[in-house]
Amino acid sequence: MTYIREAAALGGKMKDNGSARPSGRDGRKLLLSAHAVTVPLVRPFITAVRRTTVLESVLVEVRDADGRSGWGEAPISAVTGATTAGVIASVHGPLQTHLESDDGSDDLSAALSRIAGSAERSAARMAVDCALHDLAARRAGLPLYRYLGGRHNRILTDMTLSVDGPAALARAAAAHRAAGFDCVKVKLDAHGDPVAKLRAVRDAVGVDARVRIDANQAFTADEAIRFITALEDDGVDLELVEQPVPAGDWDGLARVTSNVRTPILADESVWTVKDLHRLIDAGAAAMVNIKLAKTGGLTPAMELAATAKAAGIGVLVGCMMESGVGIGAAAAFASALASESRAEVPQDLDGGLWLRESPVEGGSRYSGSTIVLDDAPGTGITRLRKPQPQR
Numbered sequence: 001m002t003y004i005r006e007a008a009a010l011g012g013k014m015k016d017n018g019s020a021r022p023s024g025r026d027g028r029k030l031l032l033s034a035h036a037v038t039v040p041l042v043r044p045f046i047t048a049v050r051r052t053t054v055l056e057s058v059l060v061e062v063r064d065a066d067g068r069s070g071w072g073e074a075p076i077s078a079v080t081g082a083t084t085a086g087v088i089a090s091v092h093g094p095l096q097t098h099l100e101s102d103d104g105s106d107d108l109s110a111a112l113s114r115i116a117g118s119a120e121r122s123a124a125r126m127a128v129d130c131a132l133h134d135l136a137a138r139r140a141g142l143p144l145y146r147y148l149g150g151r152h153n154r155i156l157t158d159m160t161l162s163v164d165g166p167a168a169l170a171r172a173a174a175a176h177r178a179a180g181f182d183c184v185k186v187k188l189d190a191h192g193d194p195v196a197k198l199r200a201v202r203d204a205v206g207v208d209a210r211v212r213i214d215a216n217q218a219f220t221a222d223e224a225i226r227f228i229t230a231l232e233d234d235g236v237d238l239e240l241v242e243q244p245v246p247a248g249d250w251d252g253l254a255r256v257t258s259n260v261r262t263p264i265l266a267d268e269s270v271w272t273v274k275d276l277h278r279l280i281d282a283g284a285a286a287m288v289n290i291k292l293a294k295t296g297g298l299t300p301a302m303e304l305a306a307t308a309k310a311a312g313i314g315v316l317v318g319c320m321m322e323s324g325v326g327i328g329a330a331a332a333f334a335s336a337l338a339s340e341s342r343a344e345v346p347q348d349l350d351g352g353l354w355l356r357e358s359p360v361e362g363g364s365r366y367s368g369s370t371i372v373l374d375d376a377p378g379t380g381i382t383r384l385r386k387p388q389p390q391r
Contacts, residue, residue: 010030029106030099032128034091035059035384036084037323043319048189048218050078055321057074057382058087061134062099064106070135071381072359073326074127075293075351079268080320081294082123089306090124094303099128108136122271122296123320129297131330138378144328148298153373156346157366158183158212159353164201164274165192174204174306180368183210183239183346183362190218194227195234198208202236210346214242217268221245221252228260240287240316243267254284260332262361265289265316272300273307280311287314289348292330293322305337328364328379331371361385 003220039055058077062111074077074087098114099204101107115129137147145153159181161172185199194213202211215224224244231238239265245252247268257264266285270276272292279285288308295301308315317334320329327349335349344367352358353366363381374380 004363012296015283016186027103029065030111030132031063031130032091032096032099033061033063034088035359036088037063039323040104040339040356041321041337041354042063042287042356043354044162045160046164047187048163048216049212052321053262056324057323057326057327058091058127059323059359060091060100062128062131062189064135068135069140070131070133070138071325071363071379072127072130072132072134072329073322075320075322075326077167077293077320080121080123080293082121085119086385087127089125090120094118094119094120095124095128107296108132108139116296116299122291124294126292126326127297129299130292130326133298133329134378136380141377142378143332143373143375143377144160145332145335148302148332148336150332150337150338152338153307153375155331155334155338155349155371155373156183156344156369157186157349157353157370157371158346160185160212160214160348160349161187161201163187164197166196170204173201177205177209181376182208182369183241185212185214185348188213188215188218190223195236198236198238201236207237209288210239210364211237212239212242212265213244214267215244217243217246219244220251220354221255224252224256228256228262232261238239238262240265241290250278250284253279254282257283257285260343263314265314267291269320270304271306274311276304276311278309280313285313287316289316289318291318291320291332292326292333293320298329298333300332302336305333312336314333321354322351323355323360323363324358325353325379325381327371328373328381331364331373332379334377335373357385359385 034059038286044053058074060072099111159176242265263286265287267289270288361382363379
């Protein structure tokens, strides 16, 4: 079941399964409310850095004086340093203050600029930024993906395989391939034989499927070069290898990139435009994984993507463990970036597929390996879903 704990819109105190809808009755033009949710996963999610069986997230609603709402999400993760209590405090404190203009207006563009300049954690800024974009799209009467400039309401995603041994990885890969996934991303840690694992996956999915690796910083540069070269020599065709070395090891990342043929995708190394410029200057990677929880929402993500494009750096749109609220915003962003030729490239947005149920009604949905974006104004999210009894 989904367990929802709502934080009162003004006081920040927690109420289990209560109702704390903002009404604007205190005179504020834009009012935020936070909803802490916990959703069980369909199976454990295991990487080189963590193991989890639940999604923990904070859903944020912004409501204007006319009663329109927008929704955003702050995924709780050790990667971003976001905690439930910390996000709620940010939303009801500094980020709410940033929404209040000196002239009393509810200019969403100005509010977005102030949120982007905030010193609050990126995941909290993501939630408010995405909620404001959702509200702006609803005011414009456009689906969010079209409001951002996108044309495609169907976005492909890969499927992640948790850290495991060769036989288990092969079984999981074959099952997802049979379910229609043409792209799998294999999580690796520093244990076991990565060549045996990837050979098993490649044999299971066939030669036509895309196979990606995500090492989550698990290796040294020498180790990464050694196993990637071995895979290349063994004929295991890889689309990319994501973040093989620790985030701060720029020299190591650049050394891996220059010593292997497989494209290297930077993830944890790049959060900001400043990080991206450092990557470009170092020649450290051919691609970057842009996640809204790292950038702080759609506004900085668009800037990051534009900078990458100008430098010839490829972009993959990714996610943390998130519900359809965050996935819908990220998929709309991916739509805005997609040309006709890039529309069929799978993004890294399978987070919502790991949940037993969605914590909201409406919004984006999955159809196999495809994310289908709602054509209603904004994200199409209508409300929080009431907790369902366990069966």
